[in-house]
Amino acid sequence: MIADEHPFEFAPQQDEYTQLLTELHNEYCAEQPLDVLQFCSNFFIRKLEEQRLEHRNNHHSRNNLFDTNDTSNDLHPLCEQPQEDFSQQQGIQWETTHMGHSNDHGPHDDDDDPLEDEDDEEFDKFSTEPLPSLPPTNYNRGRRTSVSAESMAPSANQDFVKVIIPKSQAQAERIKVSISNNFLFRNLDEEQYLDVVNAMSEKRVAKGTTVIEQGDVGDFFYVVESGTLDCFIGQNKVTNYEAGGSFGELALMYNAPRAATIITTSDSVLWALDRITFRTILMENTSRKRRMYEYFLSEVVLLKSLESYEQHKIADALESVYFEDGQEVVKQGDVGDQFYIIESGEAIVLKEENGVQQQVNQLERGSYFGELQL
Template sequence: TGGDAGAAAGGGTPSKGVNFAEEPMHTDSENGEEEEEEAPADAGAFNAPVINRFTRRASVCAEAYNPDEEEDDAESRIIHPKTDDQRNRLQEACKDILLFKNLDPEQMSQVLDAMFEKLVKEGEHVIDQGDDGDNFYVIDRGTFDIYVKCDGVGRCVGNYDNRGSFGELALMYNTPRAATITATSPGALWGLDRVTFRRIIVKNNAKKRKMYESFIESLPFLKSLEVSERLKVVDVIGTKVYNDGEQIIAQGDLADSFFIVESGEVKITMKRKGKSEVEENGAVEIARCSRGQYFGELALVTNKPRAASAHAIGTVKCL
């Protein structure tokens, strides 16, 4: 991904975002899989230098992060006042940032409060490879080149075009910046300081993953999976919030997912002929699911249409 420069093109539309020159940067494992040329006959007497296209960054295991070691209120909240226009632009810039997807509304509000606007000029270095990380950046507007230094020579490996984010890896793992980001036009960024980033985003993501692992481990029909397989399931979990009365699944529809209730309550109903105790829509309530309980898996197992409908009771968050 380009190390510090990479996480992020914000998942937006392909017309604008992050673009890599020629090809994305290779990881060590990818480099190890390249085709090998035949060694010369006297290879034993010649030690060829190992050539790495990109500078190897410091180990990402520099500092283990335990979210349970920090208290939420250990640091006072940082608030940078904003005009309504600034707040709207910030929300628009952040809406597709993957790191923010799992934050609840209160946490997201704290992140937006703590972010500050940084105006940049053409040619300005936003971050420099090898420096300590102080801020995470979200692009509001402008174009930026990604440079990685190899053997003292900087090479442009990609660019951002009016969207995306960068700088998270140095904050998450306490490693030096893995790339240099240079503005190629006047632009504006939103910065988030290291303390707030780690207190809210890193801690939240670690706790969410731990909770998701616990949910997956408790599901009877996934008990047969190996630990590594369950972790892969955790990796693809998404979340969605439903409002009171909103339909989550509909009886008779084709199934493409199942659901775990993270918070709130879900009503399961089924349309049955000849039943007197029915609701207005002709369905009878057959069950309710609360936190940690799941529904919708049967249609996936049997490869048949949904056998029942599910509606939110109050605000519901499902995995």
């Protein structure tokens, strides 16, 4: 009934739809990306750019859309690509806010051309909304760009399977030293820190390889095990990296265009950590600990009268502290201001009477003390 009410020919559109999905499937199988949603987004953005470019070439053959000799192109020479290969650049997200025809051809083009307007009207038939013209390769440089991150939920009903990639003790220690001063890792607890080190995979990169390229959307954070790399913003070299260095940490937080291009200047070995794994480590460990803390707090007599949301707030306020074997946690006679729950390990309680110190209790996982200080 519905098909009879709409006497249109759907076969060509269906063929194009099937062809697009087949091409997407083939590329996905070939590349096996970690971020499936981002990969699909990049694919369709690239196909749309190809369609725009083809249409522009057909309707604007009387002049060039962009000056290929423009000296304002600030790509590093090793990263330069011919303009016709622009459609192959994946992961670049263009702003789609309607800007008006006077600004559609680039950030500095203010001239109105009646012939251009006629062609734009024809071009706009491809969509129900105005689409921006294909910008030059450096059009997005320095502009405000959107960032995003995957929506993730902890696996409450199943055990988190940790990623463990074998490393020597020396390699693990070098990674720890490299990331110790990085702002993303400073507040990780001991378990999260170990999970991050275990999850890093080795990447061997030949000399002259572009590891990350300015403007591309990044997924990986890198630690340099050996070798040397140069960092460029546009054509300008701004710094270099060697063994012990690290770069790309913003990719662990969200999908943001890379701020610089980094190229190896010698054969290099890198350790790589992807965003999904990093966020999963943080989320799963945090979620697991929160559930554990809430359970421990529910056993504290002093806190049983609290509402559920109040216990949740206390659970969120708890933080892990570590003590060596034999180290004093609290000392008899001192003024205390801390409440403790034993997350792992054991402790003994010693009390001094008449100059004699005796053990009066032994505590284990889930035991607590110092609650009266609250």
